[in-house]
Amino acid sequence: MITLEGVTKQFGTVEAVRGVDATIREGEITVLIGPSGCGKSTLLRMINRMIEPSSGRISISGEDVRNTPPELLRRRIGYVIQNVGLFPHYTVFENISVVPRLLGWKRPRIEERVTELLDLMGLERSFAQKKPRELSGGEAQRVGVARALAANPPLLLMDEPFGAVDPQNRARLQTEFDRIQKQLRKTVVFVTHDVEEAIRLADRIAVMRDGRLVGHSSPEDFIRQSAPPFISEFLGADYSLNLLARHRLRDHYRPTRGTARGTGNPTLPETASVKEAVALLVTRQLRELTVHDEAGAVLGTFTLDCIKNLFGGESGGS
Numbered sequence: 316m317i318t319l320e321g322v323t324k325q326f327g328t329v330e331a332v333r334g335v336d337a338t339i340r341e342g343e344i345t346v347l348i349g350p351s352g353c354g355k356s357t358l359l360r361m362i363n364r365m366i367e368p369s370s371g372r373i374s375i376s377g378e379d380v381r382n383t384p385p386e387l388l389r390r391r392i393g394y395v396i397q398n399v400g401l402f403p404h405y406t407v408f409e410n411i412s413v414v415p416r417l418l419g420w421k422r423p424r425i426e427e428r429v430t431e432l433l434d435l436m437g438l439e440r441s442f443a444q445k446k447p448r449e450l451s452g453g454e455a456q457r458v459g460v461a462r463a464l465a466a467n468p469p470l471l472l473m474d475e476p477f478g479a480v481d482p483q484n485r486a487r488l489q490t491e492f493d494r495i496q497k498q499l500r501k502t503v504v505f506v507t508h509d510v511e512e513a514i515r516l517a518d519r520i521a522v523m524r525d526g527r528l529v530g531h532s533s534p535e536d537f538i539r540q541s542a543p544p545f546i547s548e549f550l551g552a553d554y555s556l557n558l559l560a561r562h563r564l565r566d567h568y569r570p571t572r573g574t575a576r577g578t579g580n581p582t583l584p585e586t587a588s589v590k591e592a593v594a595l596l597v598t599r600q601l602r603e604l605t606v607h608d609e610a611g612a613v614l615g616t617f618t619l620d621c622i623k624n625l626f627g628g629e630s631g632g633s
């Protein structure tokens with residue numbers, strides 16, 4: 316858990332971050348979002364002491380970060396930035412093993428770890444001997460993530476990590492990162508100015524404006540609690556519709572007993588998103604559709620009633 320208390324950063328006359336209080340939960344992705352220049356990177360970089368706050372306090376698992384020397388802190392915290400910052404004259408292997416080498420790991424352990432990370436990131440093992448210039452943007456970004464994960468830090472700071480990648484590769488990186496995170500359960504602070512990216516990845520969204528934290532909740536709660544105008548405007552009119560893409564039909568249908576057949580309804584697999592289901596209902600002007608499992612067996616029906624608690628129900632859980 317990361318705790319921020321009254322964290323402020325002044326650059327000369329510019330107040331980049333103003334009195335931010337927040338608790339960042341363990342094992343979750345907190346997405347820090349807001350317009351360019353609102354202080355996201357500054358706030359992120361104060362967590363690993365690349366920037367020192369002008370005032371306020373940051374602690375990780377109860378320990379004030381000021382008690383840990385910056386170099387040590389940075390070995391314990393993974394950090395990924397846009398355009399990766401891979402060392403150009405190092406191979407992929409050498410880039411990924413920077414922190415393990417600093418930590419004095421033995422060669423066989425490093426080799427094992429690099430192989431494991433290449434596999435995890437969906438990169439061929441032969442990439443280990445390539446130089447960064449031989450990689451595509453998406454591949455380089457994967458190496459950047461692998462490098463940040465190398466010494467298995469519990470905490471990962473990511474500053475627009477996929478920002479320089481083309482939209483298609485960016486979507487793939489997001490999907491892969493989401494899958495990896497479900498396995499690893501790191502505490503992640505992820506900076507972006509892209510609302511769709513936030514919707515895809517966030518367990519919690521923290522919205523910044525002019526150096527202040529103006530909203531911090533689960534993605535669904537911004538709708539349940541009717542967010543203030545700046546936030547709803549920033550999130551955009553299609554925010555709630557896009558949120559439906561986070562939910563799978565498997566969690567939102569009414570089960571039918573036995574094998575219902577011949578209803579004539581269109582069917583969707585349980586792995587389809589609620590957004591797809593709603594789009595199908597709306598475009599075909601239907602009241603319900605049939606949900607089936609991977610083998611094609613009928614599981615139940617989906618109607619709009621099935622999601623009435625998604626935004627309108629109790630706030631809280633995510």
Ligand SMILES: Nc1ncnc2c1ncn2[C@@H]1O[C@H](COP(=O)(O)OP(=O)(O)O)[C@@H](O)[C@H]1O
Binds near residue numbers: 326329349350353354
């Ligand atoms: N090293 C610095 N010196 C002076 N001003 C800075 C410095 N770093 C950031 N700023 C200013 O602080 C504000 C917040 O910047 P930043 O945290 O990079 O915003 P974001 O990441 O949200 O785009 C901006 O006005 C920026 O110009």
Ligand SMILES: [Mg+2]
Binds near residue numbers: 355356357
């Ligand atoms: Mg920034």
